[in-house]
Amino acid sequence: MILAEVSTRHVAEFLELWIAEGKNTMAGATRSVLSDMFCEAVVEGRITLNPVEKAKVPKIEVARERLRIEVYNATRAYALMVPSRDGFSTRYRST
Helix, strand or coil, X not given: CCHHHCCHHHHHHHHHHHHHCCCHHHHHHHHHHHHHHHHHHHHCCCCCCCCCCXXXXXXXXXXXXXXXXXXXXXXXXXXXXXXXXXXCCHHHCCC
């Protein structure tokens, strides 16, 4: 396909392949790369408009929770009580 013939519809259909598989992060990354590529083509005068600009940005949801400070502190306190497996005593551990 010739670069100038790529439309927003082509980009949207291509990104939909990733979105349909639940890979929104990959779709977002792909959209970003395509956008950069077409921006360069605009700068070089090969095309007049970036077809990626109007393509819908996939919604990316973070699926993991952040570690709460209470859980971190409890884990660290426990780790300091457990004997070291590397042969060093706990006095060499930073506190």
